[in-house]
Amino acid sequence: MDNLLTARSLMGLTLAFHIIFAAVGVSLPLMMTVAEWRWRGTKDPAYLLLAKRWAKGTAILFAVGAVSGTVLSFELGLLWPRFMEHAGAVIGMPFSLEGFAFFTEAIFLGIYLYGWDRVPATLHLASGAIVAISGALSAVFVTFANAWMNTPTGFDLLQGKFVNIHPFAAMLSPAAVPQVVHMVLAAYTAAGFATAGIHGWLLLRRGRNRFDEVAIAIALTIGGVAVLAQSVSGDALAQMDATRQPMKLASLEGQFHTEKGAPLRIGGLPYPNERKTKYALEIPYGLSLLAFHRADSVVAGLDQEPQSDWPNVRMVHISFQIMVGCGGLLSLFALISAWLAWRSRPLGIHKTFLKALVLVSPLGFLALEAGWMVTELGRQPWVIYKIMRTSEAVTSTANVNVTFFALTGVYFVLGITVIWLLSRHVIGSPRQQELEVS
């Protein structure tokens, strides 16, 4: 493999791994704090046990997320020294602020995990809330940096050099707010549904019990509200893309030709050489309506750029379809759950509902990974959109593949161990049998 492909593969692998831990780090502390808050209000021991269990999960995932985040910060220099040399000053601000958010998260997580008997009740609950807030802030700052790569602002370009840099303006680039909202909601959706799914599965296995039922109530509420809000956020992001990154929009929709009143394509497979997206279900004027909220608006197609500057249209389009498809299914599921909960509580008695919940629960993470592929692959061949190509940013150091294989091996072992560990902690404990209703 050449350096560019190796570096991109390694960065992609690390991020695909890290994004799972980061998402859990954003949402699990919120659930754990809600559980503790409910316990303090109701004195129901199921909530306390839940808070402690989720805290344990947070502890494992946060530690692994912390080290994989460190790997990423080093990889910026190891793999993309030219990008950092030029852009470091412009995008350093969100990373620096993220450092402080991370500090706060680590400090209060320490107090939360090991301070049950050492700090007053209010401080303990507040620590959980601070972990949840600072975890979300970390995601906000890191996504700010990514947004800048999509819509770079806050500087002037003079003979290939960045001058007149304004770090705060760069941090709040046009993509910043829509992308951050989308990312944070995605984290709540993914971890909310995944957690609800795990407890749904446990509920099926060990029969009705209060512990799993309150767990599902909290996790599904957070995941459901987030996924419903996600459709609004996605619409805002698509409109931003339509004006700021029209080529990304064109490739994720498989729009090869600039068109007035463009249709929305559902599914289908783009054929870049024939400049056609085949087999798609086309909704007339759909894309124009979505992108500009006007049926007769003109949507720019990939034909505006030479083919050598296109992203991998097929991959971007498919990833986008997966993301939207998963999001749609989860939204539908959230609405059905809300209706069921309103009609007949508790949800735990509906076996079919629980089975469906288990079935849809991984879709949040699938959508998260797919959506991240859309934004990263859709930006190619640029690392900084229309400013610097990814191929110009990569390191020229030899033997990058040594780094690749070493870190890939380590992540492989880490991933397996974490899954095994979590399954032991959430599922395998023999004491859990006592929860079953005889």
Add this chain to the structure above:
Amino acid sequence: MHADILLSIVMLLALVLYSLLGGADYGAGFLDLTCSGPRKERQRAVIASAIQPVWETNHVWLILVVVLMFSGFPAAFSAIGARLPGLLLLILLGIVLRGSSFVFRAYFAGDAQTQVYWGRVFSISSSLTPFFLGIVIGAISNGSAPVSVSSRGSWFRVAWLEFFPLSVGLLSLCLFAYLAATYLAVEAPDRELQDDFRRRALISGGVSVLAATLTYLLAGFYAPGIREGLASSSLSLAAELGAVFSAFFAFRSLILRRYRRARVAAAAQVALIVIGWAGAQFPYLFRPGVTLFNSAAPANVLWDLLLACGAGGLVLFPSLYLLLRVFKERRGTGSGSESNLQEDFLQVSGAEERRT
């Protein structure tokens, strides 16, 4: 004061705190290897409960140094990334293995043998990581690595595998073990365990004096720039003198079993050694070519970063004070959450039985 110098002082402060806090966590991991005798398991327990609530927070100091470097001195950051890739990879592997094996050991629920194995991974990676981190300090100080982003470095053509960087690596490991043993003597719950850590503190302290002497001598042959700085910079001279005094005081307190004083003195000693190095290295970030001045981002960017650090510090330092107060002031009663978990299970299942 110029923004570039101010920001480098902030980075130095973060580096000092990383050495005193994160360094001691690595040192404690190294001491985990040396646990022996009838109190072996109890020694391990003291180490684990000392690290557990704080190690992630302590690790963030390193991340702060890294992000401030790539934001404030991007050219220096990319030069280090481009010239020392193999070394950075080794550090990364060490960091990943140390952190994950520590939680895997703590939360392990399978057979005892595998848990022992994770413990081994934890202590070995805790020992190697500070060694490699020290080598980085040595490699950016000795001035033999040609610095340019565009020149082709190689993973195998290792610029850092030389006597001077290796001796700095050794010195770092010794100092961190010494710090850890001194801190643990304060935190150990009884006299016997205190004596175990006291002995380790005296031994590692003695070895680090030898390693420091060796490093100083080797600098004369291999790193003339840093040697000259150590001998001529007034900041370095003052810091070195202070370090010698602190070391003397720390050893005396350890011998007299006055552990709280020893902890303060040992921390001062290590902090002054780091500051002395920084004084000698000034104004270089990566010898021979990269200085604070020629790699700095524009001044307005640096001022914004300083502003961010100031605002962040307002949140950070009170929180950090709270953390250390909660966990390091009172002597350990063990972590409450684990022991309670069992009771809670019983409570919940009891409640379930009543309900049905």
